[in-house]
Amino acid sequence: MAEGGGTGAPGGENLLFLTDEQLRKGIEAMFFAYRGFTSDPDRILEKHGYGRAHHRAIHFINRSPGTTVNNLLTILGVTKQSLNRVLRTLVEDGLVESRVGTRDKRERHLYLTEAGAALESELSTAQRARMRDAYRQAGPEAVAGFRTVLEAMMNPDMRHHFNRLKESGS
Template identity: 80%
Template sequence: MAQGASAVAQKGGESLLFLTDEQLRKGIEAMFFAYRGFTADPDRILEEHGYGRAHHRAIHFIHRAPGTTVNNLLSILGVTKQSLNRVLRALVEDGLVEARVGHRDKRERHLYLTESGAALEQQLSDAQRERMRAAYRAAGPVAVAGFRQVLEAMMDPEIRRHFDRLTESGR
């Protein structure tokens, strides 16, 4: 165990190998409240445009993988086709996303952010990066590494494959 993590475990008197239900409950509640904080700034920005979190997730992953197909986005987001179509229709109509017909398969639709879409994505991501940067600095490098390990360990295998592909792409 790294020196910083060891000090945290000793300071709290808690063994990291055995967690009580109360310790787990506190972690679950911390995750809920952290997510609430993590989404608060983007939610305010999205509300100004009449969008919600589903729009944010679509914009985020289209930005991360320009040219991704609708089917790939469906797989990443884990939503119904009907739900995604509603979100994409609004983003296309509002000029934030462009859907291009596939070169090899004309039935495929490849998704790209427009200039306006990229600007909105930048605004949303800047707000979240600012919050993450402050939290990471406050927690320190050992905690950051541990936090990422915990998050990755919580991912289902299919979701982990999507995550790995995105992180390997280097974008």
């Protein structure tokens, strides 16, 4: 264990007592990593005339088939107007099906169509490949640490949604 009770990092940095400069470097790394993480899907989405909001909607509808519009609003943290624009496009283009709720007729349950599932698969395959390569380079301890850091940065309500998705196991 490194001095001060933290775990030592390569180069002798103590990770429990990071300087503002070290934190700034981490923030910048997140920005650049996000650009890399989204670059492959962005190219695919651009061919279809879609953006990242469409990707996020497709992703979470795939993860929770039958999710309601209200649940998707909560997860994505967007306005109802913004989500309605995205969903209208996805429904009109035949990628998402909106079904009236059986218990509550006011609810709309969302499902990917076969074409929507194919697009989701293409998008997630590209992102999984990038993550798989990064994880292999970083090693298992770094992967576990990375997940811990990401979960610790989540707001409690988002962590709740994340944990529900993890528990669904699909």
